[in-house]
Amino acid sequence: MKNTKEVVIEKSLFLIALSAIFMLFLIAIFIFKEGTPLIFKVGFKNFVTSSKWFPLEGQFGIFSMILGTLWITAGALIIGVPLGLSCAIFLSEFVPRRIMAILKPTIELLAGIPSVVYGFIGMVVLVPLIRENLGGPGLSILAGSIILGIMILPTIISISIDAIQAVPRSYREGSLAMGATKWQTIHMVVLKAARSGIVASIILGMGRAIGETMAVIMVAGNAVKIPRSILDPARTLTTNIALEMGFAAGDHRQALFATGVVLFIIIMILNIIANYAVRKR
Amino acid sequence: MRLNPKTSQKIMRIVLGIATGLTIFILLFIIVFMLSKGIPVLNWEFLSNFPAKMGKAGGILPTIIGTFVLTLVAIVIATPLGVGAAVYLTEYIREGKITKIIRFGAESLAGIPSIIFGLFGFILFVVTLKMGWSILSGGLTLAFMILPTIIRTSEEAIKTVPYSYREVSFSLGATKWETIKKVVLPNALPGIVTGIILGIGRSVGETAAVIFTAGSSLRLPSSLFDSVRTMSVHFYILSREGISMKNACGTAAVLVIFILAMNLTAYWIMHKFTKRNL
Structure with a gap:
């Protein structure tokens, strides 16, 4: 009797354990089911290479949003990666463990702050600053990049610290024993050994930047056009969906789901690479 | 040089x-x-009054209630699934192909942008299942979003329970499930609670996934099928549409204070917990 109960529990826990992967499939199925008909109708090549987005006239091309996402994400990485990595190295190598034990969770607090708060601060502090000092509308790729660069810091710092700390002590001792300075040891031994974890942190940060929506809506200007400079406004894939979902219907709504399909594919590719990079360690 | x-x-x-x-x-x-x-x-009136003129005046009471019920629904759904999955991953199965697939699923789910969750929740719950913009649609969508957090933290918590505890329980004749229920889970509880708190923090701060599934009604909900507006959505609408910067800042302050409190509680529990186990 007891045995059957145990078996039933084990089987049901197995089903529950599959819930995450099941949900992932469910999301993929519904996004694809709703988005792919329009991609076939317009043609995939046309959908991603045309920059004509006139939903009311039935023209759906997301090229300018793909560029917008690329520019803003690249900008976020240019700001977030050096800052985040420096922080991770400093905290794990130059600061006593006890202080790091306080500073790491403090920085991780950055991840808990809602994205609308970042967007708001970008809108009222950063955008006017850019408009007055650098010209242009202020709502721009630059503003989006800076805000996203800050938002990906906790991801990069936290995962990189874990990777750096996972490097065996003996590696450092070996290098120091050969007369290398601490910094030589860090950049020639520790960072090389922690490389795959650091790469994973950057990829996950990149995923976060590509996927962020509300903060970008509030600072990037959202204009549908091919950006020419970092002071131009831009629309990303995510903001395109969020801006128009409220009133879209028919083909237009399907086109937003199709934008979601492209986004989903990009994110899943990044997830797979990050997963591989972490495994390699 | x-x-x-x-x-x-x-x-x-x-x-x-x-x-x-x-x-x-x-x-x-x-x-x-x-x-x-x-x-x-911030003052008592701001917290306890209804908004007037779309939020230009008055307080934020319905958005506080909206945030609370939506988060509650999400936690009630995600906690059993997340803890169950963590128990299975740590207690019932060796590391191998299946755990790899499940972990990949959870990690990928954690990386999916919230706007995709919003699209998905909208098409499945709001449209296909005809739940409309409602607490239930929003809560289910948020449950999907926070599931990976709860799985990961519960797994870590369960792993810190020393193996000897289980051996003692088995030696007393307890079955596997009895051991999990009476020994492993109670000892892992602080870690599990930390995961739930982090999940609450994420639900409260979420905007993109909520606005398309729970809607943005400012009325008090009377059932799970009513639309609500959360504090994050309210803050977003007030500031983006320029309705009232003053009230937007007030709402954001409540939001930030709440999230700081949640995170500090989570770290505090985690800190006490790890100390005890050393």
């Missing part, structure tokens, strides 16, 4: 230190800025 290794170490140390200082300064700036703008707006 080649720098003396000692000099380059000194330079790098300063550069890295400045970067760290800058990061901490940004964090403090965000929190202090939001609180200094928002706290002057």
